[in-house]
Amino acid sequence: MKKKSFTRIIAAVSVFAALLLVLTGCGNAKKSSSQSNNPSSVQQIKKNGTIRIAVFGDLPPYGWVNKDGKRVGYDVTLAHQVAKDLGVKVKFVQVNANNRVDALNSNKVDLVLANFTVTPERKQVIDFAKPYMKVSVGVVSPKNKAITKASQLKGKNLIVTKGTTAENYFTSKQPNVNLLKFDSKTQQFNALKNGRGVALADDNSYLYAWSKDNPSYTVGIKSIGPKSYISPAVKKGNKSLLNWTNKEINKLTKQRFFVKDYNTQLKPYFGKEVKPSDIVLPVK
Amino acid sequence: MDHSGISVLFEGTNFERLLGGLWVTVKIAAVALIVGLILGIILGVLRTFKNRPLRVLLRLYLEFFRIVPTVVLLFLFYYILPRQLNFNLPGDQLATLVFALWVAAEMSDIVRGALISVPQHQRESGKAIGLNRYQLYRYVLIPQAISLEIPATINLATRVIKTTSLLMLISVMDVINIGQQIIEANNHTHPTGVFWVYGLIFLFYFLIDYPLSWWAKRLEKKRLERANG
Structure with missing residues (x-):
C-alpha cells in the first residue's frame, strides 16, 4: 500500500511537471494566435503601444551606449523618431551582426535598425525598406603622398582586410593592384602606419572615423566601386510595416532629418573632411 | 593618450x-540552479528505479x-523553436529555462551516481528492517547520498555561473554584454580600457565562484575526515 502511494506521488509530480510545460507552451501559443498572424503589423504595434527595434550596442557612432547608460547613435536617433511618428514607445533589443536576421524571423523584434547593409542574399530572407544611408569602399593614404585616383594604385601595394567589400571589389575589378591582405582592422591599420603599402581600402565610414584620429592620413578616394545602402529591415512578408517604413523614410529624407542626425551623431566622429552628402542620401 | x-x-x-x-547574471544562474537542482x-x-522505459527516457534527456553545447541550446530555444511552435519568451526567462533544464540533466546524473554509490549493505539493511521504498530513500539512501553529491553539485554551480557569459548571444544584458558596450564606446579614447573592463569582470566572476569552490573543498575534506574516523 505504502509502496503504491510513493509511486503515485512520483507519477503525480511528473504529470504535473509535464502539464506545466505543456500549459506554458499553450498559454503562449494562444496569446500569439489571437494576435492575428502578423505580430509586427503597424496595427498590432499601435495596439501594443510599443515597437521592438533591434539595434547595435557596441558600434559607435551608429548604435552604442554612452557613459550614462543611454543608447545613442545614428540608428538609435532614427529609432526614436520612428517610434514617435508611430505614436508608440520604443523597446530596444540589442543584437550583433550575426543574429539580426534571426531576431526578425523569430518575431523577437519588429524592425531592425542596425547598420544593416542591403545585399541580394539578405533580400531573400528578409524585406528591406528604402535606404537611409549609403556606404562604399574608400581609400585612405598618407597626406603627403595622397592617392586620389584609382590609376595611381596600379602595380602598388594596397592594404585590405580579408572578407571585406574592399577586397572583393579590388580582386574582381582592379586586378592590376597588388593586394596585401590582413585578418583584422588593427593589423591593417598598423600595416599602413608601417608603410607596408601606399594606401588602404575599406568601408569609407570606418576610414573617415580612423583618419580623424590619425590626422596625417586622408581619405583620398571617398568612394570607389559599387555603393552599398543601409536600410531598415522587417520580417519577410510584413507588407504593413514595410510600406509604413518606406513612407516614413521618404518623409524624413524630405524633412532633412538624416542631415540633422548626421550632424549630431556622426560628425563628431568623422571630422571636417566629410560632408553629410557623403553618407546621407539626397532628396529625390 | 594620457588617460x-x-x-x-x-x-x-x-x-x-x-x-x-x-x-542579471547572478539572478539567472541562481533561479536556474534552484529550479534545476x-x-x-x-x-x-x-533514474535509480528499475523501470526500463523511464530510465531510457531520462538517459536520453541527460x-x-x-x-549539445549550451550555445546551440540557447540558439535553438531562442530563435528556432519560437518559429516552429509559436511560443515566445523574453531572453532572460528563456535563458533561465534552458539553464534549469541543463542543470536538471547534469544533476540527475550526480544524484543517480551518489545514490548507487551508497554501500549495498545499507540498502539491504533498510529492506531487512521492513522499510518501504519511500522510507528507504527518505531515511537511508538520500541522507547518505547528499554528502557524496555536494562537492559535484557546487562544481556544477560554478560552471553554470561561468556559462552565463554566453547569454549575450540571445540579447540578454548580462555583465559581459555590458562590458562589451563600455569597451566599444570608449575604444577611440581609451584603447587600454578593454583590459580593465575584462579585468573587472574576471574579478566579479572570481568573487562569486571562488567562495563556492572553497566551500566545496571544505565539505569534501570534512566528509573524508568523518569517513576515515
Whole structure:
C-alpha cells in the first residue's frame, strides 16, 4: 500500500511537471494566435503601444551606449523618431551582426535598425525598406603622398582586410593592384602606419572615423566601386510595416532629418573632411 | 593618450551598469540552479528505479542536454523553436529555462551516481528492517547520498555561473554584454580600457565562484575526515 502511494506521488509530480510545460507552451501559443498572424503589423504595434527595434550596442557612432547608460547613435536617433511618428514607445533589443536576421524571423523584434547593409542574399530572407544611408569602399593614404585616383594604385601595394567589400571589389575589378591582405582592422591599420603599402581600402565610414584620429592620413578616394545602402529591415512578408517604413523614410529624407542626425551623431566622429552628402542620401 | 584605461570603469554610470549586469547574471544562474537542482534530484531518484522505459527516457534527456553545447541550446530555444511552435519568451526567462533544464540533466546524473554509490549493505539493511521504498530513500539512501553529491553539485554551480557569459548571444544584458558596450564606446579614447573592463569582470566572476569552490573543498575534506574516523 505504502509502496503504491510513493509511486503515485512520483507519477503525480511528473504529470504535473509535464502539464506545466505543456500549459506554458499553450498559454503562449494562444496569446500569439489571437494576435492575428502578423505580430509586427503597424496595427498590432499601435495596439501594443510599443515597437521592438533591434539595434547595435557596441558600434559607435551608429548604435552604442554612452557613459550614462543611454543608447545613442545614428540608428538609435532614427529609432526614436520612428517610434514617435508611430505614436508608440520604443523597446530596444540589442543584437550583433550575426543574429539580426534571426531576431526578425523569430518575431523577437519588429524592425531592425542596425547598420544593416542591403545585399541580394539578405533580400531573400528578409524585406528591406528604402535606404537611409549609403556606404562604399574608400581609400585612405598618407597626406603627403595622397592617392586620389584609382590609376595611381596600379602595380602598388594596397592594404585590405580579408572578407571585406574592399577586397572583393579590388580582386574582381582592379586586378592590376597588388593586394596585401590582413585578418583584422588593427593589423591593417598598423600595416599602413608601417608603410607596408601606399594606401588602404575599406568601408569609407570606418576610414573617415580612423583618419580623424590619425590626422596625417586622408581619405583620398571617398568612394570607389559599387555603393552599398543601409536600410531598415522587417520580417519577410510584413507588407504593413514595410510600406509604413518606406513612407516614413521618404518623409524624413524630405524633412532633412538624416542631415540633422548626421550632424549630431556622426560628425563628431568623422571630422571636417566629410560632408553629410557623403553618407546621407539626397532628396529625390 | 594620457588617460589611463582604468578611468573607463568609473566614468558616468559605467560601474553601476556593470554591477547591474552582474545582478542579471547572478539572478539567472541562481533561479536556474534552484529550479534545476530540485528537478534534478527528482529525476536522479527516478533514474535509480528499475523501470526500463523511464530510465531510457531520462538517459536520453541527460545525454541531449550534456552533449549539445549550451550555445546551440540557447540558439535553438531562442530563435528556432519560437518559429516552429509559436511560443515566445523574453531572453532572460528563456535563458533561465534552458539553464534549469541543463542543470536538471547534469544533476540527475550526480544524484543517480551518489545514490548507487551508497554501500549495498545499507540498502539491504533498510529492506531487512521492513522499510518501504519511500522510507528507504527518505531515511537511508538520500541522507547518505547528499554528502557524496555536494562537492559535484557546487562544481556544477560554478560552471553554470561561468556559462552565463554566453547569454549575450540571445540579447540578454548580462555583465559581459555590458562590458562589451563600455569597451566599444570608449575604444577611440581609451584603447587600454578593454583590459580593465575584462579585468573587472574576471574579478566579479572570481568573487562569486571562488567562495563556492572553497566551500566545496571544505565539505569534501570534512566528509573524508568523518569517513576515515
